[in-house]
Amino acid sequence: MKEMKLFLGPQHPGMHGNASVHMFVDGDIIKRSYLLPGMLHRGFEKQMERKLWVNNIALIPRVCVPEPDINEMSFAIATEKLLKLEIPERAHWIRMIILELARISAHLMAYGGIGGPTGNYTLMYHAQLDRNLILDIFEKITGARVYHQYIVIGGVRQDLPVGITKEILEFVNDLESRLVEYRDLGIDNASMIMRIKDTIMLPKEVVWELGVTGIGMRSAVGKAYDIRKVAPYARYDQVEFEVPTSSYSDARARLDIKIKEVQQSINIIKQCIEKMPEGPVRVKPGRGQSMRWTVPKGHVYAPIESSRGEFGYYMVSNGGTTPWRVGVRGASYPQGLLGIEKYLPGTRIDDAALWVDTMGICAPEIDR
């Protein structure tokens, strides 16, 4: 039979985000495939070179849409490293709470996202409802649901509102009790197991060849390679958490790790709320200084662990009021481009969408 060309995306319900997987299929089996990125290209790196350091805070969350806070965090860390700025202790802990809430929300979105390709819409609806509660908490803390611009250079924009910790704890406990339900609906559901087990495997040998990080790597390699553990930023060295791994990387194992990571994030949030000291939350530049804030010369790379893997900003400063060069290392770059080209062939067309969901591919951060 002749090879037939099929498009998964950009306008396709199985594709999350505006990207297109081109597949050449023989029957139901994919023979060749590649990702066509670039439909979300905004020229981010160029835009940031033209804006002041402070103005960039408004721009950066838009690099990755489902989990914007990692951008703010990475940008803030990179700039603080260049400035050699020590931020107040309380700001670190607030940042961690925000980051972990964002991680839970991204994991819930991805976990519910498999409801699309596998047809289990109830799972998607439940996960999205819980994610919406997180967005509501974000709205209470920062004033915005998705783009918070809360983690800024020198700390966080403002202190937590009164009583929000209680609300976060309530939500987190509620979610913790419902994780069993998520397991039952998703990875422990008999029909879902049949569907997602032993599909789209990532062999252990190819991980380093691809450069995959995050859940994809941890599920294949089986070691706790998490930047929060290995090279901790913020105050991750002062909280206790585990890094879930597995030694067999199929779709189900990756989803299992996602749920376990949600559990670990919940533990981290609880510890943060317990250990968080009182005090100031931000080092402010002097009045009228922000427009001409200059940053010393230097090159710095600030990696942090996002829900999809290592995410980092490479920043170069020339000593001016704007960054000289900003490079974004999208966490989904390796698995999105090279992974789809090399390891999708051989699977069935039904599973192509599962790769996108379980490996964690976020189209905007590939394109920037």
Place this chain on the structure above:
Amino acid sequence: MMNSMNNIKEVEDLVNKTVKVLKTENIDKNQIAFEIEKLEVHRLLTVLKNTGWIQLSYLSAIDWPDENKFEVVYIVFNWEKPVYIQVRTKIDRGNPVMESILPIFPGAKYYEREAHEFFGIAFPGNPDYEKQLILENWDDIPPLRKDFDPSAYSARKFPSREYPQDFSVKDPNNKTLEKTEERKKRAKALRVGGKKQ
């Protein structure tokens, strides 16, 4: 803490032993940067990969029009000894060619394609570095070079909306208009010079 400082030292010794280092920057306890000659990049990366820096985290370029150079950056990471190593090298801006590192790190394929697209750097050794990846039917100089002005390109190519009425100022008789003008002028001055005029 002690351990990670040892790691940095170890890396420094290793790199100094392998290649001639032009400049070393100690950034923090998990990160170190080396600037080396263009021809020695492959040797250094091979040695680093064999010693455990198996992950290529990032590959990109920086434009330095004043020196007429491009700076190519490779960032590699070792999960067992957590040190990020930036390997930087400067290449000629007029004829930017950098041998591909595809044989060492296969994951560099798309990074190199992207660098070619945004800076115009050629990567011989990468079979399809010349193919377009992110842009489509691009008709100008590579967009991340410093002499490319996106604002002018946008104004030339995309018509922007015209507002018959200026909604930003409510009452023209009010003094606000002048104040706004003044503030805008001051902001512009600051942006250009960075100093108060």
Place this chain on the structure above:
Amino acid sequence: MLSTKYTEKTKLTKDEIDRKWWEVGDYFRRNSLWLLMYCTGCCAVELPPSMTSAYDMERLGMGPMATPRQADILLVSGYLSLKTLRRLIYTYEQMSEPKYVIGLGSCPINGGIYHDSHAVINQLDQYIPVDVYVAGCMPNPESILNGFVDLMESIKNKTANSWKKYRDNNEWYKQNQKDALGEVIIHDEFHE
């Protein structure tokens, strides 16, 4: 008081009958708007909450659809890069009439935060006609749903006729598309 005098029943002309049928159709059309979710940009991330249990778009009879042929609304969710605009035009022209376009976020209105970017277009209605804009970066689910209700109102008032505009001024739109994109239909390795 009504006159009791007998008046002859006026006969409806064909146009009037057509209009009456069209009004009946409008009732069905505005109560069953199917979305084509083309996630062109960031605002697509607020669509899952507005579609799923939290805000439940299905109350209004709306739902996502898989292909452009089946859909009524083209939801342009956010900024449009040139590459997306080309696909958007393909998609828009595939939809069956009557079709409506909603632009979410400030980017389709005037470029928004990317007004000076080299890759993002500034104004959507230069290329395809738009019925409703929902401003905001990004618009809340409440405002997205509000935009849908506005569209329903304007279908009721017969002001949502962008698809007629596209048909009548086709040449102007085509010319604009050509100015921005070069060729609308292109041939390269991705479109062999």
Place this chain on the structure above:
Amino acid sequence: MILNILIGIGIAFFGFVLQTSIAGINRKIVGRLQKRHGPRWYQEFIDIFKLLSKRSITHGWIFDFGVIMALGGIIATAMFMPLTNNFLAFENFDNFFIFVYLIAVGMLGMAMSASGSGNPWASIGVMRALTTMLAYEVPFLIVVLTIINLTGNSSLTEIMLYQQASGNNWFLIALPIGGLVGFIALMGMLGKKPFETYVAPAEIASGPMVEYGGKQLGMLFIMNEISAFIEVSLFVHLFLGGATNIFEFLIKYFVVYTLANLISSVNGRFKIDQVVKFFYKWPLIMAVTQAVIAIYFGWVI
């Protein structure tokens, strides 16, 4: 004769209205399961009439003719469907095999039309639909043949009367394994998850329906509703003892359809090879076991 035809069309129309309303109510029920309000119960009607009011494009005469053939075939099938044990359009023409053959005309029309559109997703969808059909037909037919063997008659009315006569002993209870197989096959017929492989919006962009829009899609929706009516009614008549009056029929119909829908809403869908493997494994073994037990050993509860 003309009266009979009119009654038959009336039954088809009744089936359409019934199934559409129940599908609407089910959308609300599933909505509650998913912690939300759900649409209005008459939303399905609005959807269909909206589709009929839209302008549509064509992909050649096969594309148009296939849709009409599908709708006509299904209406023709529904005309023979008895509602209760004494209400049917054509006396003595309610043989089970009539449905099996006539329903194929509708399916064939849809397959023809979808292939005529020339979209690769549509061809994949049609291929999957026919494969699924092959998969569920075999175990279902074995169970039905067992029933026919026990009753000695293949007329639906006779089967109903047989069940009602013997102290309302439904075949679902008399042949429990067979009843289960019948229900699983019903899920496959209705295209409910986990056997929803041929629509699968997120995989193959709604499969056969990918190129339809406007009037053709509206007709396909009507066809879909009527064929669901036929399939659920068949199950009610074969396994649940039919109905003596219309209210009994409505209740049984509603229960069966809602149960299928509820099961569907918490399951994922199989891949197409898994569907075939599944049906040729457990339901087939169960059906054969049931046939052997019922016919050779005569163990009927």
